[in-house]
Every structure is written in structure tokens, then in C-alpha cells.
Amino acid sequence: MNKKIVLGVIGADCHAVGNKVLDHAFTEAGFEVINVGVLSSQEDFINAAIETNASAILVSSLYGHGEIDCRGLREKCEEAGLKDILLYAGGNLVVGKQEWGPVEERFKEMGFDRVYAPGTSPQEGINHLREDLKLI
Template identity: 45%
Template sequence: MTKTVILGVIGSDAHVVGITILEQALEAAGFDVVNLGVQTSQEEFVEAASANDAEAVLVSSLYGHAKQDCEGFHQRIADADLDVTTYIGGNLAVGQDDFEETRKFFRELGFDRVFDSETDPEDAIEALRADLDMRSSESEQESQTVSA
């Protein structure tokens, strides 16, 4: 079964090259990709995830203001009653010296995985496959438990 992922650049960021490369890599890996493009609002991510019954939302940001752009993002996802895996990647913070601090910040915001701007798309795809396969296994186990 094909997994649907939502992809976009959040906030006022207009950097398109990274998500274009990621879109092509995800499609080549067999994912159904809904690319929202650049300057995407939180609401657009949530609406697209809901409308497309997405399994994952992948947020990109290169201009360094993702901390502000992502405040309240996971609350919007929860309010929409969505069960999606969320990733964020790019140059997420202006003056980012220690990426582990940045990763910790975004994990605390609720993102399942956080990637820096040097991440190879194949590494993100491998992680996504593992995370979505794990979610499928949990759902299958729950349905088997309920029917037993």
C-alpha cells in the first residue's frame, strides 16, 4: 500500500530546491507525495494531511526561523485529530551552533525526527520507512487485539 506524505516549506521561507529534490526522492522510493511548495502555513499542512489521509508530514525550513514558524504546530495537528508522523529538516535556527540543542528543541515541540540541512534524502527516507512500518505494525496489532 502506498503511503501518502505531505511536504512543504513552512512560514515565509521561499527555498524550493531542497523540497524538490526530496519530492523526487520520495516518489522514486514509492511514496505518494503532496508537495505544498513554499511559504506554507501550519493550517495548509494540517488541511492537506487531513484531506489526503496522510501518514506523515515533512516540514522544511532553510531560512532559520523554524522555531517561530512551528510554535503550536502539533497542537493544530492534535486539534484536527490527525495521527501523523512529523519530520522537520533544514537550517532550522539562526546562528545554530549545536545541532543537538536544535534537535532537542524540535523534539520537545513534538516532531518525531529532526534533520539538519546536510542530511542525505535517502537517510530521511530510510527513517520514514521504518517509522511508518512501525506504525502499521502497531495498527495491525491493535486490530488483531480488538478482533480476538
């Protein structure tokens, strides 16, 4: 497994600060980050992953519409030939403060391998990615 990851903020979401923090943290941790930035469509993530042969796609959504924006991403990845790519999602994935268990469950049903509650530190994602890519 290589250490290339695609990072970005999905949909019409312009929250840019967390994206920069994540880019810095994952780069410092030794990953090669391909950052598609804010306002990125599912296709932007997928095209970047195909072009770079990335091992994982890390999606952020901060503005509350994550569920709509993320739905169908796993299926589109499979159609594009990205069969085993890891999909992580984090940020403020849903509107307001909802009970976390059911939210995580819905994103897992959508095909996400890891789903992070609001305020999760980048380090937690880094630890999981190392584990999932068998780098440790």
C-alpha cells in the same frame, strides 16, 4: 499505514530547490507526495494531511526561522484530529551554526518525531519513514 506524505516549506520561506529534490527522492522511493510547496502555513500542511489522509508531514525550513514557524504544529494537528501523524522537520532550522543537540531536543519537545541537521540527505529521511511506518 499508507504511503501518502505531505511535504512543504513552512512560513515566509521561499527556498524552493530542496523541496523539489525531496519531492523527487520520496516519489522515487515509492511514497505518494502531496507537495504544498514553499510559503506554506501550518494550516496548509494540516489541511493537505486531512484531505489526503496522509501518514506523515515533512516540514522544511531553510531561512532560519524554523523554530518560530514550527512551534504549535503538533498541537494544531491534534486539534484537527491528526492524532498519530508523524512529524519530521529538516533544513536549516535555526539561525547560523548552532550546536545540534539542543536544537534537536527543542524540536522533539515541540512534538517532532524526527529532526534533521543541515545538509541531511533525503535518503536518511526515507529510511526513517520506512522504519516508522513499518514498511521494512
